[in-house]
Amino acid sequence: MVTNVTNLMSFVKSKLIRNQSIKKIGRTSIASSAGDKLFDIVIHFALVIVVLIVLLPLLYVLSASFSTPTALREGRVWIFPVEPTLMAYEAIFRDPSILRGFYNSAFYMIVGTVINLTMTVLAAYPLSRKQFFIRNYVMGIFTFTMLFSGGLIPLYLLVMDLGLLNTRWAMWLPTALSVWNVIITRTFYMITIPDELYESTMIDGCSDFRFLLSIVLPLSGPIMAVMALFYGIAHWNTFFNALIFLSSDDLFPLQLVLRNILILHQFDAAVIVDFDALMRRMGLMELLRYAVIVVATVPMLCIFPFVQRYFIKGVMIGALKG
Amino acid sequence: MSGNNHIYDKIQKGALENDGKHLIPRKKQNALFLNLMRHWQLYLIMLLPITYIVVFHYIPMYGVQLAFRRFNPMLGITGSPWAGFHFFDQFFRSPSSREVIWNTVEISIYSIIAGFPIPIILAIAINEVKNSFFKKSVQMITYAPFFISTVVMVGMLLQLLAARTGLIGRVISMVVGQEVHLMNDPALFQDIFVWSGIWQGAGIGAVIYLAALASVNPELQEAAILDGASKIQRIWNVDIQCIRPTIMMLLILSIAGIMNVGFERVFLMQNPLNLSESEVISTFVYKVGLVSANFSFATAVGLFNSVVNCILLVSLNYILKRAGEVSLW
Numbered sequence: 001m002v003t004n005v006t007n008l009m010s011f012v013k014s015k016l017i018r019n020q021s022i023k024k025i026g027r028t029s030i031a032s033s034a035g036d037k038l039f040d041i042v043i044h045f046a047l048v049i050v051v052l053i054v055l056l057p058l059l060y061v062l063s064a065s066f067s068t069p070t071a072l073r074e075g076r077v078w079i080f081p082v083e084p085t086l087m088a089y090e091a092i093f094r095d096p097s098i099l100r101g102f103y104n105s106a107f108y109m110i111v112g113t114v115i116n117l118t119m120t121v122l123a124a125y126p127l128s129r130k131q132f133f134i135r136n137y138v139m140g141i142f143t144f145t146m147l148f149s150g151g152l153i154p155l156y157l158l159v160m161d162l163g164l165l166n167t168r169w170a171m172w173l174p175t176a177l178s179v180w181n182v183i184i185t186r187t188f189y190m191i192t193i194p195d196e197l198y199e200s201t202m203i204d205g206c207s208d209f210r211f212l213l214s215i216v217l218p219l220s221g222p223i224m225a226v227m228a229l230f231y232g233i234a235h236w237n238t239f240f241n242a243l244i245f246l247s248s249d250d251l252f253p254l255q256l257v258l259r260n261i262l263i264l265h266q267f268d269a270a271v272i273v274d275f276d277a278l279m280r281r282m283g284l285m286e287l288l289r290y291a292v293i294v295v296a297t298v299p300m301l302c303i304f305p306f307v308q309r310y311f312i313k314g315v316m317i318g319a320l321k322g
Numbered sequence: 323m324s325g326n327n328h329i330y331d332k333i334q335k336g337a338l339e340n341d342g343k344h345l346i347p348r349k350k351q352n353a354l355f356l357n358l359m360r361h362w363q364l365y366l367i368m369l370l371p372i373t374y375i376v377v378f379h380y381i382p383m384y385g386v387q388l389a390f391r392r393f394n395p396m397l398g399i400t401g402s403p404w405a406g407f408h409f410f411d412q413f414f415r416s417p418s419s420r421e422v423i424w425n426t427v428e429i430s431i432y433s434i435i436a437g438f439p440i441p442i443i444l445a446i447a448i449n450e451v452k453n454s455f456f457k458k459s460v461q462m463i464t465y466a467p468f469f470i471s472t473v474v475m476v477g478m479l480l481q482l483l484a485a486r487t488g489l490i491g492r493v494i495s496m497v498v499g500q501e502v503h504l505m506n507d508p509a510l511f512q513d514i515f516v517w518s519g520i521w522q523g524a525g526i527g528a529v530i531y532l533a534a535l536a537s538v539n540p541e542l543q544e545a546a547i548l549d550g551a552s553k554i555q556r557i558w559n560v561d562i563q564c565i566r567p568t569i570m571m572l573l574i575l576s577i578a579g580i581m582n583v584g585f586e587r588v589f590l591m592q593n594p595l596n597l598s599e600s601e602v603i604s605t606f607v608y609k610v611g612l613v614s615a616n617f618s619f620a621t622a623v624g625l626f627n628s629v630v631n632c633i634l635l636v637s638l639n640y641i642l643k644r645a646g647e648v649s650l651w
Contacts, residue, residue, distance in 0.1 A: 036553045043447050047460050050444065054463050054521070057482055060489040064481075072487050123371035126364040133357040138368065142375060148632045150382025151624030152604075153611045157388075157399060158381055176374050208363035237471035240586055244612055255473045262477025263590055286487050293478050300469045305462065315526075316533045 065089075065290035072287055088291035091284070098261075098292070101254035108171045108253055109235040116231040117224060119177040120185050125212050127182070128189035129198065142179045152244075159245060170245035171253070175234070181227055184318045188223040189216065226314035229307050236300070254296065261292050389622035402618075409622035418606070426602040429512055429588070430580040437520050438576060441527030442569060446557055448528065449535045461532075464525030476590040479518050480505060505591070508599040515591060515600075519584070530572070534565040574642060578635035581627050603627045 056079070063081040064072055071082035092098055126132045127139060155174065164170040193216060201211055239255035246252060265285070358365060389409060391402040413419050444464065451457040470478070482488040485501040495501050504510055538561060546556045562569075585604040592600045603623060611620025 033552060039553045040450070043450050044456075047447055047451065047456075051460055051463050054467060054525070057478070057489060057521075058466075061478055061481065064487070075486065075492055078489075119371055119374060122367050126368045129361075129364060131357070131361050132364045132368075133354055133361075138372065141372070145375060145379040147635060148383065148628055149379065150384070150386050151621060151628060152607055153617050153621040153624060154382035154385030154388060154399075155378070156612060157385060157617070158378070173374075174378050176378070177371055179375075182371075208361055208367065212367065233469070237473075239471075239473050240589075244608075255471055258471075258473045258477060259590065262473065263480065286481075286484070289477065289481055293474055293481065296474045297470055300471070301466060304466060304469045308462065308465070312529050312533075315529050 061290055061293050065294045069284045069287045088287045092291050097257050101257035105254040109232055112172050112235040113228055113231045115172050115176050120181055123182045124185035125216055128186045146179050166247050185223055188317055225310045229310050258296055262289055386625050388618055389625045393617040409619045413623050422601050422603055422606045426583055429583050432516050434576050436516050440520055440524045442531050444524055445528040445531035467522040468526040472586045506595040508596045511596040511599045534568040538564040574638050581631045
């Protein structure tokens with residue numbers, strides 16, 4: 001079984017390596033033409049430009065957030081911080097709404113992801129078993145929801161009727177399951193858990209519950225990491241559900257707080273009172289917004305190098321099914 | 323486990339009584355019943371997810387009848403009086419309908435034409451790089467923006483485009499020679515929307531093509547090299563042809579989503595000055611429905627959107643299946 005899982009994972013890798021080695025042989029045995037060399041140079045040059053296009057805006061935001069409001073207003077900040085200061089960050093961490101937003105978002109993300117994972121396994125496991133006679137009908141019922149939906153208003157009225165408006169449940173229940181993720185997980189189970197294994201355990205008197213708990217779950221590690229990542233990011237980034245379902249400030253997730261600051265330009269004035277009015281006029285607000293962007297982005301960009309390979313794995317299993 | 327055996331015995335007996343010889347009866351009804359008896363646990367496991375799907379997906383679908391009723395909060399969805407196609411009429415006659423539909427289609431087509439080829443080109447370029455450190459770095463950096471949330475992304479865009487303090491705003495203001503407020507110009511809204519979307523999504527979009535390129539049979543490449551094909555010829559005749567099914571599949575998906583412009587980003591990028599170019603169906607539904615509490619009208623507009631989408635997807639899939647390309651199902 002374990003070899004089966006690793007086989008799947010190393011499959012694409014081995015293809016990559018094989019591909020590269022062939023190319024190397026090609027390069028050494030037949031001299032590449034001048035045209036090919038020029039093409040290589042153009043490609044590398046273009047990729048460097050692409051990298052700069054992605055990095056420069058990020059670098060500017062970072063530098064601006066550490067500069068003084070005066071330098072920013074006078075347009076002296078280009079790539080590196082001018083007159084480095086932590087002024088903006090001090091102001092941000094004095095704002096209770098941002099800290100509360102962080103707390104709420106973390107809460108929504110953790111509980112939400114646990115609910116999502118449970119539901120996804122519960123749906124994907126029976127759907128991956130041939131012994132589940134009605135699985136094609138159930139798949140039909142699931143996939144139809146990806147084709148057609150009732151739309152915003154009926155969902156809103158439903159959530160209202162269920163009494164979930166302005167409760168934390170509104171952030172968890174309507175998004176308890178993603179059909180697309182169920183399909184990916186089901187594909188993974190169908191590839192990694194062969195029917196022979198299921199049949200032999202059944203002959204040994206293993207029940208479906210037991211099989212799920214002692215065989216499927218221990219083998220689900222890789223796919224669970226992928227799913228936790230997909231769902232976790234979705235929870236962390238969601239703002240629309242919060243916008244329509246929540247109305248009291250103390251339930252707002254970070255994204256909604258950020259929207260008020262960054263897009264509606266509302267910032268708790270009490271935070272700025274400590275600085276003199278002159279500073280405010282000189283663009284502290286502007287500076288604060290840069291710092292807010294950094295504070296909101298850094299946690300994500302810090303974990304991203306460690307989790308991105310799971311992400312790619314998920315995209316690839318999704319493509320397998322197609 | 324003994325309980326399980328007990329049930330199993332019972333089924334066996336039942337089957338034997340019915341059929342004489344066979345353990346598994348041939349009749350389909352019985353097969354389903356036996357399956358239910360033997361694997362009742364699978365059905366039980368499925369109960370929770372299916373309840374979720376019915377409650378949060380199928381009940382709202384049933385609620386779509388609101389589009390044909392004059393909603394009265396006292397009477398509820400099913401109790402409100404019928405209104406026929408009144409709200410659809412109202413939508414198609416209103417001057418805003420043409421603008422909203424047109425904006426939606428325009429933004430989507432622009433996004434597809436500009437945004438669809440770029441991840442493919444990026445993937446091919448990355449695939450050609452041999453230095454693995456450079457290759458990995460380019461990949462990592464290009465898909466980092468994907469991890470920035472929509473709200474922060476739009477916030478960042480507003481900051482960068484600001485005429486006096488933003489990087490892009492300042493450069494453009496210097497070139498033009500006066501302060502330009504890019505976000506307030508309706509004519510620029512769609513360009514900004516589409517290209518910022520590409521900035522954020524091209525890297526992650528390339529991942530799937532890179533995976534497809536990695537599975538191109540190296541023997542084909544080798545044969546092409548021996549035949550003296552140049553790199554460009556190899557890319558065109560080997561790589562692109564091999565990943566063609568992937569390209570077609572993703573193309574169907576993006577064309578099918580033509581009426582589903584990313585609501586969150588449009589909504590966040592809107593301001594009263596650029597509304598003439600930035601109001602799309604989904605933001606219109608939100609404003610009419612939840613902000614002005616015109617539930618029936620908004621449901622009708624939303625239903626129109628869903629139906630168009632559904633028809634597009636099904637018919638595109640049909641055409642491509644006929645043409646012998648790929649099919650989603």
